[in-house]
Amino acid sequence: MAFHFYVYYAVDPAAAAGARERLAPFLAAMREATGTPGRLLHRADEPLLWMEVFENVADREAFVSALERLSGTHALADLLAPGRTRHVECFED
Secondary structure, eight states: OOOHHHHHEBTTTTTTHHHHHHHHEEEEEHEEEEEEEEEEEEEEEEEEEEEEEEESSSSSHHHHHHHHHHHTTTTTTGGGGGTTEEEEEEEEO
């Protein structure tokens, strides 16, 4: 069984210009910690709504732990639009 994670959030317009560069080290750290590469997308009709996609995760609990720890380490909350949070969804095969 594999798990698939989708993390979506609204980026602060003031942080948008440098947000991709800020997220690159986070995605690299997630890959190193979990063995799962992540992709970064944005909504076609709402460019400040972003989503991280992590597919084929084998260990759900370890992945969630790494996601929480590394999103804090990389201060991803600083990229969010005021009053917004990161939403994590998990689906399985």
